[in-house]
Amino acid sequence: MRMPDRDDEQRSRFEISHCDLMGRLGTLTVNGRKVTTPHLMPVVNPGKMETRNAITPKELLETFGFRMLITNSYIIGRNPRLRDRAISEGLHRMLAFDGIIMTDSGTFQSYMYGSGGSEVDVDPLEIVRFQKDIGSDIGTILDRFTEPDSDHQAAEQDLSVTLKRAAASLEAAGTGMEVAVPVQGGRHLDLRERSGSEVRRLGVGYAPIGGVVPVMGSYDYPLLVDIIASSKKGLGPSVPVHLFGAGHPMILPLAVAMGCDLFDSASYIKFARDGRYMTRDRTYHLKEMDVLPCSCPVCSTRDPGDILSLPGEERTNMVARHNLWVLQTYLNEIRASIKEGTLWELVERSASANPRLHSAVRRMREHSSLIEGQSPRSTRRFMCSSSLSLARPEFARFSRDVRPLLRGNGEDRTLVLTDWGRSRSRNVVEALEPPARGWSCIVRTPMGPVPYEIMEMYPAGQSIFSDPSGLDEGMLSYMDEEMSVVETGGCLEWNGIGRPDDTEYDLGNREEGYAFRKLRSMVRFQFPDQDGMTADRVLFGDYGSLSELGDRLELVYSRKTGKLRNVHLMEEGRKLHLLSLRAEDGLFTLKIEGARRFHSGFSPPWKRVVVDSETGEFNAMGYNVFCKFVLDADPSIRPLDEALIVDQDDEFLACGKAVVGSDLMRGSRSGIAVKVREGTTPSKRDPEGIDEDKN
Missing domain, CATH: 3.10.450.90 (ArcTGT, C2 domain)
Structure with missing residues (x-):
């Protein structure tokens, strides 16, 4: 018996290994070449590679670690020498780059250099065929760029043109090249969502969000959050998302947290030409700097004067190399934070450096249900420093999940511990474990009321809050609102110092069976x-x-x-x-x-992941569940949830831990859905039956 092949005829494959917020740590495979996401593509102009001390694609790959780049097929096609080389040699050989190469089509050139709404002089189908002919791994259709101030009617007309071109371009491209179809719609969120839905319906494996460079250029980051959220609603969670033109490090944590996987940057070289020096949070003018606040290979042995003394092109490339190191180093930290479950901390840190980013993070709260649906059940820690943290999905999720435990039995009195910082002190533990007979104990926290019995469970047990005097007005207001669900009239409050009032809370009469x-x-x-x-x-x-x-x-x-x-x-x-x-x-x-009891006691779809019976035999033997074979899943399943594996007839097969949420399980064709912990029919694994490298 062999497990069915997991690899169908796909131009690309996107496998997700870890999630945090809507950020995904994953692997994008295109034509056998792989990159780890989130990933940023440096923009390469092949016409400028031959200048002295130029940054080459080979250097981008071997020195900096960028395994994917983007270049412009329109520019290549208009230059006879580059065009002939690209056709005869292919892009990979021409650029001496063995990673993934994406090509753009000229849409942005239309926006930047067109006049009166005119477009570049290229046929939409010809440019797609040209990208395939020169060996692009991911080609881009010639979509219609929507101006930021376009009204709804104009934006809708642009979108209609884009979608018509997309269908024809996909047919013209055939097989062998992944085709990127950008999500358009301007600032109109209903059009963004519709565009995302149509792109998903076309079955593309790569989806950029286009038309956002002017939005970022005007620092309208709250609108950017809305655009990404609306686009993601339409696209669904399974397709890798590329945020076109997002090349400054300060925007990366926010964009990743909203579910963007890939980025491109020409700013590393454009900024360098103007003597602008990137850091994570801002950009400096090199001529105004006395020291270099960086330890990259460029900066560790130089000062600003050393770089400024270089000839023009050499100075530009030196600053550009620094900018690339900043981008790559920050991406590595973002990837590590997704795996660790601490992405929010990077988001909040970046927001503190820019008021518009601060507003954008607050705007995330309006999309909390979307973010919660793709956020893991728990992370390494839960750190909150201000009311900005209220956008974290854990707040809404905790408020919902804790309510049934606050109803009580109608007989117990309630002791409220008012200082959450003392909840695990020896004094408090001795007084509350077990509590006095006839008492329930609740801790007043910035998340609201927490029954003392679950104070060691995520997120309460892993939370790091300021002390009460350090909470801002927004956090205090939220805490008071959440505490209002507790009937405080007959409550006894205690700050955790000394002992509760013995006349009411009798420590000599403890609850049995606590x-x-x-x-x-x-x-x-x-x-x-x-x-x-x-x-x-x-x-x-x-x-x-x-x-x-x-x-x-x-x-x-x-x-x-x-x-x-x-x-x-x-x-x-x-x-x-x-x-x-x-x-x-x-x-x-x-x-x-325990899983068997839950399966018997709860009816579908409670925590179930449904697989077909053929692959279910392998899951019952302890093999992981792959997204490709998931037929259905409980909509409430989140990454890291416990899951029951069943077949179409609800026969219980196995239990395990969800790697991704239910939406992604049902929509993706690649990657692990559930890591199976135990199956109902344990058996020695047959090395001929499954690819061990993928399990």
Whole structure:
């Protein structure tokens, strides 16, 4: 028995390995050549490669590590010498570049140099065929550039032209070259979303967002956020997205967080010609600098005077090399932050350097549902420094998920710990674990009320907030609004110092079976209810206390930390391993017996990923689930969620951890959807049955 081939006839493939916000760490493969995303393409003008000390494509690849570049087919086609070389040698040989080469079509030249709405003198189909003839890996259609101030009617007409050209261009290109179809629509968000939907319907594997250079040039970053969000809504999450013309480092964290994967930069050389020196947050004029705040190979042994003393072209290329180092170094940090789950920190840091970027990050909150749908369930830490952080998807998600735990049983009184910074101090732990009989405990945090039982779970347990005096007005307002759901009339407030008022909170009369109540709250917080049925009841039954379960439940604690690690349940003489608790985020890992109980207790689509029965046999043996074979998935599944693998008949096959969210599982043709942890029919892996390198 062999697993079906995962590779169909695709010009390109995009596989995502890690997500954070809407940012994706992935691999784009085109014609066998690969790049890691997010990636920036330096713009290369082949007509200027022969100047003294010029930056060559080979240097871009071997020295700087740029494995993808972009050049302009319109410029090549208009130069007889370059045209003849490109046709006879092919782009890769002509440029001496073994990475991915993308070509533009001349659309931007129409915008920059056309007059009266005129376009460059090239046929839309001829330019696509030319790009294929010269060996471009990714060619671009000649779309219609929409001016930023175009009214809705004019923008709609431009979009209609672009889409007609796209359909004809795809047919003209045939196979062998990926075709980029830009999303257009000007500043009109409904047209952007419609354009994205039409581009997705065409089945393209690469989608730039066009017409945004004037938006960035005017620093209208809030509008840029809206344009990207609307375009992404139409495109869906599976196609790699290229933000045309975004080449300054300060915009990269925001654009990546909004779901852009690729960028291009001519600014590295344009800025250098004017003596402009890039940093992450701003641009300096070299002649005004006394020191170089950088340790790249250009700057580490030079001062501004050394560079200014060079002849013009040599000076330009020296500054351009510095600019390239800044771009590549920042991209490496962005990639690392996606893998670590700390991309938001880069976004917030960049926003602090520019008021318009600050406004753009605030605008992200208006797209919180879109961002939340593609954000992982947990990250390494949850750091918030101001009300700007309220745009993080964790706030809305936490508010939704914690509400069922705040309803209480109507009998307990509530103790509110007002200083969240002391929640894990020895004094507080001794007073609240277990609490006094008849009391529930809630912590007042910037996220709102947090039941004490889940204070070690993500995001509360991994949060880093300012102390109360350091919170800004926006954060305080949000906290008060969220705390309003708690009936505070009969609450006892305590700051965590000393002991709660003994006359009300009797430390001599503690709750029995608190460990079971805490476990049930933790399970309910992580795993959603369905039609009145709660996850804790599915796992443990309707037992109200640990004593009712007797010795059937076994909670295993770490000898070193005293923290819960494993949950076992005895049933018919068998010890069933239901759950394990992860130390890094305080969330549960679902074991096969726990997954089996959830499958029996909850009906579809609860946390299910549906695969076809043929590949499902391999998943049941422990092989990973690939997006290509996903037939359906619970819309609530997010990256890093626990997932149940089933076939079309809802037969339970395996459990594992989602790598991507449900939308991407259903829409992508490449990459892993779920890393299977355990299958229902464990078996030795057949090396002939599956490609181990891909599993």
